[in-house]
Amino acid sequence: MVIKSVELETVCGVTSVLPENTLFEVAFAGKSNVGKSSMINTILNRKGMARISSQPGKTQTINFYNINNIGYLVDLPGYGYARANEEIKAQWGVMIENYLHQSAKLQAVFLLIDIRHEPSENDCLMYDWINSQGFKPIIVATKADKLKPSQINSHVSRIRQILGMGKEDVLIPFSSETKLGKNELMDLIDNYLLR
Ligand code: GTP
Numbered sequence: 001m002v003i004k005s006v007e008l009e010t011v012c013g014v015t016s017v018l019p020e021n022t023l024f025e026v027a028f029a030g031k032s033n034v035g036k037s038s039m040i041n042t043i044l045n046r047k048g049m050a051r052i053s054s055q056p057g058k059t060q061t062i063n064f065y066n067i068n069n070i071g072y073l074v075d076l077p078g079y080g081y082a083r084a085n086e087e088i089k090a091q092w093g094v095m096i097e098n099y100l101h102q103s104a105k106l107q108a109v110f111l112l113i114d115i116r117h118e119p120s121e122n123d124c125l126m127y128d129w130i131n132s133q134g135f136k137p138i139i140v141a142t143k144a145d146k147l148k149p150s151q152i153n154s155h156v157s158r159i160r161q162i163l164g165m166g167k168e169d170v171l172i173p174f175s176s177e178t179k180l181g182k183n184e185l186m187d188l189i190d191n192y193l194l195r
């Protein structure tokens with residue numbers, strides 16, 4: 001898919017009503033600071049579309065990006081931001097859960113995990129939650145440029161093992177810096193939005 005137009009069409013906060021979109025959606029979840037917004041910018045070929053920050057907790061809303069008027073990329077707020085207070089953490093959880101539960105158009109959920117680290121308890125909970133909602137989580141292992149190429153396979157195996165992924169479950173090593181995995185990711189998104 002060639003990205004011809006992108007519009008941040010809807011931004012939902014804790015008290016917002018979710019949009020009843022008529023086009024398909026694919027969503028991106030992951031720990032705060034894992035690189036969700038950077039990945040969305042990489043996919044969209046737009047540097048400043050999604051806000052990026054070295055401070056975790058930048059994306060605190062659910063952002064719906066309309067692409068080419070064929071579907072939406074949905075940027076979910078990052079979970080597990082340690083410095084957020086408990087009330088805010090609980091609100092984020094509820095927002096994400098409501099969205100996964102309520103969206104009639106959601107086709108797939110991509111879960112981003114930093115390739116350098118073992119999945120956290122929250123990552124595992126999110127993985128199981130996505131599964132239990134009837135979606136096959138697709139893992140995007142971010143910041144692959146931070147590893148030596150020779151280290152990638154062992155980190156991928158470890159992530160697969162800890163999450164309990166099956167052989168046929170998809171994990172894509174990805175980097176917003178080098179664009180590793182971009183084409184594979186685009187092909188998957190195309191398939192979900194255009195089916
Ligand atoms: P929140 O909105 O806070 O949940 O974070 P996020 O998941 O959207 O992360 P964001 O894209 O804002 O990136 C967080 C930090 O990681 C920024 O400093 C980015 O520059 C950096 N980063 C993101 N992706 C990559 C990558 O592929 N490689 C490297 N080296 N750094 C990255």
Ligand code: MG
Binds near residue numbers: 051
């Ligand atoms: Mg973000």
